[in-house]
Amino acid sequence: MEAEHEPDTRLEEELTEEELEAEQLSELIEAFETGKPGEVLENLDAYHPADAADLLEQLPRSVLSETAELLGEQFPTEILLELRDEYREIVVDNLPDAAISEAVNSLDSDDAALILEDLAEDRQSAILENMEIRDREELERVLAFDEESAGRLMQRDFLAAPEFWTVGQAVDHARANAEDLPDVFFEIYIIDPAFRVVGAVPLHKIMRTPRSVPLGQIAEEIEVEIGPDMDQEEVAYLFQKYDLTSAPVVDESGRLTGMVTIDDVVDVIQEENREDLLALSGVSSAGGFDTVVSSFRSRAPWLLINVFTAFIASGVISMFSATIDSYVALAVLMPVVVALGGNAGSQTLAVSVRGIAERELSGSAARRAIVRELLTAIINGIVFSAAVAVIAFFWFADVRLSLVIAIAMIGTFLWAGLSGILIPLGLQRLGADPAVSSSVFLLTTVDIVGFLSFLGLATLLLL
Amino acid sequence: MEAEHEPDTRLEEELTEEELEAEQLSELIEAFETGKPGEVLENLDAYHPADAADLLEQLPRSVLSETAELLGEQFPTEILLELRDEYREIVVDNLPDAAISEAVNSLDSDDAALILEDLAEDRQSAILENMEIRDREELERVLAFDEESAGRLMQRDFLAAPEFWTVGQAVDHARANAEDLPDVFFEIYIIDPAFRVVGAVPLHKIMRTPRSVPLGQIAEEIEVEIGPDMDQEEVAYLFQKYDLTSAPVVDESGRLTGMVTIDDVVDVIQEENREDLLALSGVSSAGGFDTVVSSFRSRAPWLLINVFTAFIASGVISMFSATIDSYVALAVLMPVVVALGGNAGSQTLAVSVRGIAERELSGSAARRAIVRELLTAIINGIVFSAAVAVIAFFWFADVRLSLVIAIAMIGTFLWAGLSGILIPLGLQRLGADPAVSSSVFLLTTVDIVGFLSFLGLATLLLL
CATH class of the missing domain: 1.10.357.20 (SLC41 divalent cation transporters, integral membrane domain)
Known part of the structure; x- marks a missing residue:
């Protein structure tokens, strides 16, 4: 629908957007009412996971629970991650253990912790027990960190190389081990023989540097030392101050143990800002699905x-x-x-x-x-x-x-x-x-x- | 200085930090009082630009102006960019035209605009007139956009390639044209013959993909269309919603004209949050150097x-x-x-x-x-x-x-x-x-x- 009069453009567009949203919502509810998981999935697949999550958040609470029950193990993990905390809790509460195990297994450790932390303790341990021992231990280590710490924010996958490696070797290594790389990363960490971080090479530097150049020659200094116990607010502050897109996390002995990326930090910034604004007006917490x-x-x-x-x-x-x-x-x-x-x-x-x-x-x-x-x-x-x-x-x-x-x-x-x-x-x-x-x-x-x-x-x- | 008693750690550390800051500040003032630009520069060079900027912001207003005058063309551009708006204005007001021209010439267009926008109109046009015609036209185009628009936020340098190029070709091209690449970038934009964006390849995908694979095969869909007139608040919202690290900016005809990166967006998020919090309490603006x-x-x-x-x-x-x-x-x-x-x-x-x-x-x-x-x-x-x-x-x-x-x-x-x-x-x-x-x-x-x-x-x- 095109706006016909100049002055009304804004208003008409807004109306259309609301109408569109209402239409999408009723289509989703229709799909749900058929009782067929396939119909619902087909409907959700038409959207970006972030948009699908927005749509699910518009559903009445009871319909959202029942949708989670209906989809069960088929509930798309990408959408689960995009839901806001309160909504994700509703969904997770209505998913079978098997669905959660599967989701947790397929995710980076920070995202897996996000899903597990919503669970009641006995359910959490039941799911952890059914995991492979290595994955379980890793997750238990992450969950042992304070909920607002760098340890929770970080993921345990990263790409690291010694400084004498050349750009070419690093690229070849990444290609050969593509499966083990984190889903998203922005730099290669330079480590010494004791696994201590001595520098970082942003990927755009890899792009512009000839294969023969050793990484040590193009590495940038690490500006900040992030320990796994650092408060997430402090992490966010450092990212802003030094314009970071990712940062290594090192344990007490200086060994590289994980990395924090900007997408998670942006969420922290928003969360801290929300807390400040609400606290100043005497509200202790709030959310969209607030009953x-x-x-x-x-x-x-x-x-x-x-x-x-x-x-x-x-x-x-x-x-x-x-x-x-x-x-x-x-x-x-x-x-x-x-x-x-x-x-x-x-x-x-x-x-x-x-x-x-x-x-x-x-x-x-x-x-x-x-x-x-x-x-x-x-x-x-x-x-x-x-x-x-x-x-x-x-x-x-x-x-x-x-x-x-x-x-x-x-x-x-x-x-x-x-x-x-x-x-x-x-x-x-x-x-x-x-x-x-x-x-x-x-x-x-x-x-x-x-x-x-x-x-x-x-x-x-x-x- | 190490904390000696367990219970006092926090307090002592804080004291130490404040003492350290005071010491750094007095050293900087001492260097300034020698009247030698070299001494001041040497002092500032010891810090990360962001830390040097923090230190300069602690100076009394008059000393900051005089420091800018003293350093003139030697004033480090990286530090200029890290200063908060009010402080950068003070410095820019006290720098000679030649210093500003030099800084502007060496910067990406979004950063150059940041410096020029603080200037009085006649001074701005004087500096623009002394620039090379191509650079000037580019900057004038950027400055023509609204101050809180995507056009201001974006930079005009980016890396783009047709979809039939292979990973290897893209990397070779980047190496051969290293000089023309933006300082920082996170993805390669895939364009059609009409220079319209049809996808993006994040650099981490380049890293893990064999040289022979065509870019079209690993390109991701562009989730959001950002026009140069889009309000920066809207841009920030889209970055958060879709977890973006950078996004292409396209003009009305769909042609790629620039890109916005997450570091600038994080600043926007903070600015918008600050405005909301202060507005709710009836404050129209505020800053550290607030007189x-x-x-x-x-x-x-x-x-x-x-x-x-x-x-x-x-x-x-x-x-x-x-x-x-x-x-x-x-x-x-x-x-x-x-x-x-x-x-x-x-x-x-x-x-x-x-x-x-x-x-x-x-x-x-x-x-x-x-x-x-x-x-x-x-x-x-x-x-x-x-x-x-x-x-x-x-x-x-x-x-x-x-x-x-x-x-x-x-x-x-x-x-x-x-x-x-x-x-x-x-x-x-x-x-x-x-x-x-x-x-x-x-x-x-x-x-x-x-x-x-x-x-x-x-x-x-x-x-």
């Missing part, structure tokens, strides 16, 4: 804490009931103080959390950032407290009231700015995630400082 | 809007001054209603914005998400309004007051949940960024609904 129950669970903890912190703020207000009784304008204006203060604090918090995530706030940079936030808070405090004081004056025609709100606001902005940078930096020092729980600390203390300073000053100056 | 002035500028707009929205909420409260005058407990409790409602709304907003960014909320998924948020809001509303009502009852021993706050809170939660998903989805429909300005809409309306329902109900039921 109402999981939505409730991921949000209730912070709301519960907030019930108590909100009552602390109420307690502060109640200390000044008598003042409010005499000046009801105070009740009208007090939300302005904490709303603006809270926003200024949230702004600082977001900048700080992002700065820490991007490693921009260490050492002298942190000290500079604290000074900068302090000055910004002073300027914002002066500018916006003046604006608020003027509006309040036009409304209530009370100079003292305007003065009270102006002073209270400057104080609140200062507190908000300082806690917006000091809370996340402090959490980081303590080894905690600077995004988690910093909002609740910040907003609670801003409320307390805001109400206390505004109503306290009013009690002193207005009564 | 107080730029901090103020990036945050003032939302605070200014917030001044007005806060007074709208105040206006709502003032409508009920008489009620508050009779029941001062209302002033004490009203912040609880809007604080919890605001949090519940922010949670939904964060989940929705992230869902949209990850393309999880289209078509039927959006409808399902709306229903889910509605149900979650009802459950959260019931649970937390009950908790608040009970606490309020123990405090004020007034059943009617508890009833009023409970009903008001359920209403506020419903509003917060619905607007938390409908506002970003609506902004997206309108073609706007769902993260920008959605917080201010949400929190303002939640305040209004919260105060209106709580104080309104109180007026009806308590007076």
